[in-house]
Amino acid sequence: MVSAARATGRRWSLSSRAAARLRHRSLRAAAVVYLGLMIALPAAVVIDEGFARGLSDLRDGLAYPGAAEAVWLTLATSTAAAVVNAVFGTIIAYVLVRFRFPGRRLLGALVDLPLAIPTLVTGVMLVALYGPASPIGRALEGAGIEVAFARLGILLALLVVTLPFVVRAVQPVLLELDPAEEEAAETLGASGWTTFRRIVLPAIRPAIAAGALLVFARSLGEFGSVVIVSGNITGRTLTAPVLIFQLASQFKPEQAAAVASVLFAISFGTVLITTRLARGRRGGQP
Amino acid sequence: MSAGFAIRRGGDRDAMFRRRRRAAVLRGMLVALCVLYLAVLLLAPLAGVVWQALRPGWRVLGDTFTRSDVVHAFTLTAVIALITVAVTTAFGVVVAWVLVRQRFRGRAFLNALVDLPFALSPVTVGLACVLLFGRGGWFHDFFAARGIQIIFALPSMVLVTIFISVPFTIREVQPVLEEIGVEEEDAARTLGASVMQTFLRVTLPNIRRGLLYGIALSAARAIGEIGAVLVVSGLIQGRTETATLYIYRAMEERQTASAYVVALTLAGVSVLILAAIEWVKRKRTREDEA
């Protein structure tokens, strides 16, 4: 009796261990298949089409009329967006963390708004306000400042869409900073600005960089807001993602893939740097 | 002995007030700068679209929402968003769990793969779908032979939306899973809970907030997606036109009034989602503080 029970017990434990292993394996398989089908496969097909004949395809992609200009415009506006939002994102994060004022909650919520608002709607909003149909847009145009259907409009759209990134990257790091470090700097004679520059800034610099790179990467691919606001004038306000869309809808998938590959190569590099930075921050000085 | 302490009384006090006033002014200016920045980028454009949408009068609301193509567009958006959220939630939890709790070769690669949608332009995602299922694509013949329409139809639209939304749930659940560790799960198992019971009664309640946050972000993204869907949809009115695609077409056709109304509605839905996110977040921080 006893030995039989023990025997079944053992068989039980064996089979349950096998079951556990099976469960683990099947879950892992599900994860691999899901990510493989949903992400790896589409990425692979673009890279395959884009680089089918090696780097010459890339050159062909850029050789298409307006393609090089589009890529340059995308790079330039994305860089500008990264810089501007790095500065303002840092200021906003600092104000949100360090100052107490009425409406602080609201300001914090507003920063998250672009995460929720469809990017296309962002574009529509900008056109509604700064476009030729609005008095503000006409007034700006009269003053020689073109927003809608111009490069400034593209920049504005990118700034809105990527607004949360730097703020949300910097905020937790600022919160974690020990205010005593700043007080220590002050007792040692450092002014407010010196304290910020030498104590606060070095601590949040990796976060600012990570946020700015995220802004850059996201801006490279931004479509919804830009397609509405830019006017898509070839050679002037046509960005790379919009060009890819145009090529794809004109049934020129090879050319589209070539441009997409250029874009992908740049943004993938950026994301790699970002994750490296994030890891550096966490594991950094041991 | 204390005679020396009597020197300098008044002058310093003024200096202090000056210093404080300067600091207060600086703070005020920084806050004002932030408000101004957000006003130019967000608040004013938001006000602009409200004003433009309602300029023709309230009648435009009724006119817009009774149009069959508008109704169909919203329905299609809801269908796509629902499927997307269901898929990314279910598989997102599995992927997060596997990435956190299992050690295997290729785990780092799998982890990096999750971030890929952040690096790809949505338009590129749409293009990938065309390259896979479009004429001359890798799988075109397979599905064409069975009479299954992928491209210019719902399946491809769902697929690209899922692609875009994959990272959110995973990236929200992963850190929570890491943080809670295995102790509670082990404890539940020693108390006789089965694997499923452990997951439902211990793991799930623990990751609930991260999961909700991920769902909200996925939903917002799915509702607002345009680039990828635009490429694969074929823009067939009344069939493959989502709410965002309707706005896009209306803007192209200069029917701005209805475009603004639909845009405003989408923005409203998104704000509701944002409010949900904020609510979850606030609850989470309050729990952390407790």
Added chain:
Amino acid sequence: MSELIRVENLTKRFGDFEAVRDVTFTAEAGSITALLGPSGSGKSTVLRMIAGLETPTRGRIWLGQEEQTHTSVQERRVGFVFQHYALFRHLTVWQNVMFGLAVRRMSKRERRARVEELLELVQLGPFRDRYPDQLSGGQRQRVALARALAPRPNVLLLDEPFGALDARVRQDLRRWLDNLHRELGVTSLLVTHDQDEALELANRLVVMREGRIEQVGTPNEIYNEPATPFVAGFVGSANVLHGHVIDGHMEFGEHRVPIANDLADGIDARAFVRPHDVRVRAGGSGGGSGTARATVERIVTLGWLSRVVLRLGDGQAIVAELPSDELCDVGLGDVVAVDVRRALAFRASDVGRLAEFASVES
């Protein structure tokens, strides 16, 4: 000696809460003064007001010859050692110590020499290139001290400088700081809740409770002549015995003990008796006034010292501490003679609920 720090009627209010009320004291040049009190007594707030990190609601502060009530932190030139050190995490030991010199625009060569000198002083030369999180707690403490001392401050302010360290390191550092102070002679103000620390390091103690000063005095005065029941209970341990004052004696049950201070006859009082002022003799007989009989309830041996819990005839417990070798013929349950050498009495109404707080844990 001259006064280097002087605060007068210092008061700080946070909203409705009065954290510090009418605090007045001075610290002489070259001395170490300790602000001693339980947590929440306002001592850190006083220190932060002196540093200029907090603005007083009322009152005045002098550092040296000048009134500094309204000057900025930067102008006060104090050295401040923070409770958790607040070392700059992104800077090395060397850069941390250098910081105060760099922002004060000292010449490069002078700077280097000064940092060198300080690292020597705190014995951290070999660790100059490490980051704060590569150091032990004690090492961080020393870096914090070197950083505060580098710009040659007139006064050194230390906020619970040993609070975050474990007992052994604390002992060592305390001794080390004592030596350092002898060497440098910089006027120091130390905030602590640890009475041993205050008694060992300071020339003068300022005992605080609930935002007010209870007593200012030398360690000796504070320990032996506590002005209030709070000080008697907070500094050093004490037995609290219930009884009445009769003719310069404290009477509890059938026993009488002479008391060191004057109280009116007949009032309800509490006697504070240091455990080492209680003597125990085997055999419950003999002795004159001040001798009582008690039963031994518990003996705890702490190495050379033993702690004996005794039950007096009227049911009150009293704890005695005495060298273990004086206890060889005393056993559990024995009736022994108890001598109380010294007792301080306070009006029972003044003691109130403090009695529980002050009494020796037995």
